[in-house]
Amino acid sequence: xxxxxxxxxxxxxxxxxxxxxxxxxxxxxxxxxxxxxxxxxxxxxxxxxxxxxxxxxxxxxxxxxxxxxxxxxxxxxxxxxxxxxxxxxxxxxxxxxxxxxxxxxxxxx
Amino acid sequence: xxxxxxxxxxxxxxxxxxxxxxxxxxxxxxxxxxxxxxxxxxxxxxxxxxxxxxxxxxxxxxxxxxxxxxxxxxxxxxxxxxxxxxxxxxxxxxxxxxxxxxxxxxxxxxx
Numbered sequence: 001x002x003x004x005x006x007x008x009x010x011x012x013x014x015x016x017x018x019x020x021x022x023x024x025x026x027x028x029x030x031x032x033x034x035x036x037x038x039x040x041x042x043x044x045x046x047x048x049x050x051x052x053x054x055x056x057x058x059x060x061x062x063x064x065x066x067x068x069x070x071x072x073x074x075x076x077x078x079x080x081x082x083x084x085x086x087x088x089x090x091x092x093x094x095x096x097x098x099x100x101x102x103x104x105x106x107x108x109x
Numbered sequence: 110x111x112x113x114x115x116x117x118x119x120x121x122x123x124x125x126x127x128x129x130x131x132x133x134x135x136x137x138x139x140x141x142x143x144x145x146x147x148x149x150x151x152x153x154x155x156x157x158x159x160x161x162x163x164x165x166x167x168x169x170x171x172x173x174x175x176x177x178x179x180x181x182x183x184x185x186x187x188x189x190x191x192x193x194x195x196x197x198x199x200x201x202x203x204x205x206x207x208x209x210x211x212x213x214x215x216x217x218x219x220x
Contacts, residue, residue: 033208042199042211043152085150095206096165097142099152 002026004100006088011106012078020073020086020103028093034062034073035087037102043087046073075105083107112136113212115200121218122190129186130215132200140164141183142201142209143175152199158183187217195219 004024012018024032031050035043049055049064049071061074073086085102092098113134122128134141142165143155157165161177172188183200200212 030206037150042213044211045208048208087152091206094165096154096157096167097209098154101149101151 002090002092002098004088004090004098006086006100006103008101009104009106011108014078014080014107014109016078017074017076018078018105020075020088020105022071022073022088022100024069024071024088024090024098024100026090026092026098029066030091030093030095032062032064032071033089033091033097034060034071035089037085037087039084046086078107080107080109113200113202113210115198115212115215117215118213119216119218121220123220124190124192126190127186127188128190128217129184130198130200130217132183132185132212134181134200134202134210134212136202136204136210137181138202138204138210139180140203140206141177141180142203143183143185144199144201144211146197146199146214148196156183156185190217190219192219 034046037043047062054063059076064071085104087102088100089097115132140159142157146152155169156175158177174186177183197214199214201209203209
């Protein structure tokens with residue numbers, strides 16, 4: 001079967017760094033995506049990894065290890081507006097996007 | 110200016126009714142999708158169309174029928190609505206299976 005695991009909830013303080021982990025077991029692998037979803041809104045694209053290593057984009061970075069079936073999203077200099085759900089999603093061999101259940105991040109002042 | 114738009118934003122209806130949700134994208138993308146997000150916030154693919162052709166159909170009950178009149182539109186018609194159909198339905202589009210752009214969602218409540 002297809003399985004993507006993320007922690008359900010995390011909390012952090014404004015200005016801090018937080019790492020959200022994602023492990024996956026899917027039918028094939030054609031890339032891993034991270035999306036941000038604020039409450040009551042649509043998911044928005046954050047990052048894409050298809051090769052091993054770190055992709056950096058401003059305050060957000062995403063890491064992938066295909067051999068370990070593992071990724072993480074790193075958020076630096078946290079701001080209150082970063083409070084949201086973070087969805088890990090893997091594109092499988094049929095190019096279907098399989099989503100994890102998401103990690104709800106709460107940032108406190 | 111809106112990249113992916115859906116109507117209506119909210120839909121409240123009785124069990125057994127038939128309803129439609131419309132989706133349009135002005136990004137020139139070839140591929141469009143319908144997702145269902147349940148009360149636990151789990152986002153699951155329902156259908157995918159590429160250039161008006163159905164390419165993914167995720168064992169969704171046949172009460173759900175997508176229709177793509179052209180590559181910029183993908184509508185979802187639901188017959189005989191059931192309580193379990195209550196969810197947020199998101200339309201999305203992408204080019205060549207790259208990042209997907211999501212519409213604002215349609216919150217469907219079946220009473």
